[in-house]
Amino acid sequence: MTGPGWRGWRAATEAALYGPDGFYRRPEGPAGHFRTSVHASPLFARAVAGLLCRVDEALGRPDRLDFVDMAAGRGELVTGVLAALPAGTAARTRACAVEIATRPVGLDPRVEWRAGLPEAVTGLLFANEWLDNVPVEVAQTDASGVPRRVLVRADGTERLGEPVTGAEAAWLARWWPLPAEEGLRAEIGLPRDAAWASAVSRVERGLAVAVDYAHTVDARPPFGTLTGFREGRGTVxxxxxxxxxxxxxxxxxxxxxGGRVLTQRAALHALGITGARPPLALASQDPAAYVRALTSAGEAAELTAAGGLGDFGWLVQPVGIADPLAQASPPGL
Known part of the structure; x- marks a missing residue:
């Protein structure tokens, strides 16, 4: 029993983010509180459009090409991708935005807006900063070094609950082993594993990509990563x-x-987004073009920066096709 007002972080987060008055129901959308790669530069949408074209080629250019924008926010990415596609490819593309919020006013009428994934996808399913908002339980080691579920109230007060057992304990042992030292924390990722497997199961042929803040088993943070964001700033x-x-x-x-994890830097470099400065000679030959190229290079540098957006993880999961990013090297996160 958790007691009055106490519940695990998974249930508390689910209600706080997705309940009737939850954070993701607010009219300003995610862009009102934090800046993703989608908001940083239109180059990101162009890169995703380029990836969709590679998937299209690998599929043999089917009559209908699917692009699914998972956790679409206010439709910024899907709008940018459609705008960046060649006209012929765009005409064959069925664009779908998956988001619990209501459809934004003025969204391109070609975009289907829905609360859940389509049953079948042939093309590219792209989930940008979705999995980090799939709620998970938090575990913390007690004075004896035993991992226990962390319970929380609506005001953020925490206490330790029952020991972690069963499938959750097995997941910790395999993916985030905690030394027997008091106060160490981990987020139990089972719901995210299941959410991703469910999403990939909808892809009949094509590619599924998840982009997120990430870490790997050889470098898990000892005190977890649970945090809040409000109006562009980190918060409790x-x-x-x-x-x-x-x-x-x-x-x-x-x-x-068949899936593998890359950094965003490696993935975008493979898609031609490098941040290289334009040649200085262009400044005298075509000053306006030089300024445009310099601006684009600055945006590309932000998207691929070490210590910033470039360190995001890309989980690339081909289904029935060769990996369109096969030439991208997989440096550690």
Whole structure:
């Protein structure tokens, strides 16, 4: 029994983010509180459009090509991808945005807006910063070194609950082993593993990609990563609907057979987004073009920066096709 007002972080986060008055129901959307790669530069959508074109080629250019924007926010990515596609490819593309919030006013009418994934996908399913908002339980070692579930109230007050057992204990032992030292924390990623497997199961042929803050088993943070965001700033995670609640993703645990984890830097470099400065000679030959190229290079540098967006993880999961990013090297996160 958890007692009055106490519940695990998974249930508390679910209500705080997705309940009737939850954070993701708010009209300003995610962009009002934090900046993702989608908001940083239109180059990101162009890169995703380029990836969709590679998937299209690998599929043999089918009559209908699916693009699914999972956790679509206010439709910024799907809008940018459609705008960046060649006209012929765009005409064959069925664009679908999956999001619990209501459809934004003025969204491109070609975009299907829905609360759940389509039954079957032939093309690219792209989940940008979705898995970090799939709620998980938090474990913390007690004075004896035993991992216990962390319980929380709506005001953010915590206490330790029952020991972690069963499938959750097995997951910790395999993917986030905690030394027998008091106060160490971990986020139990089982719900994310299941959510990703369910999403990939909808892809009949094509590619599924999850992009997120991530870590791997050889470098798990000893005190976990649970945090909050409000109005562009990190804050204490309080499950009352006033802030985003997020935790980095163990993408290596989510990966299904054939999947692999890259950094965003490696993935975008493979898609031609490098951040290289334009040649100085262009400044005298075409000053306006030089300024445009310099701006683009700056945006690309932000998207691929070490210590920043470039360190995001990309979990790349081909289904029935060769990996379109096969030439991208998989440096550690």
């Amino acid at each position: 995670p309080v499950p009352d609907g006033s802030c985003d609640i997020t935790a980095h993703v163990a993408l290596d645990a989510c990966a299904l057979p």
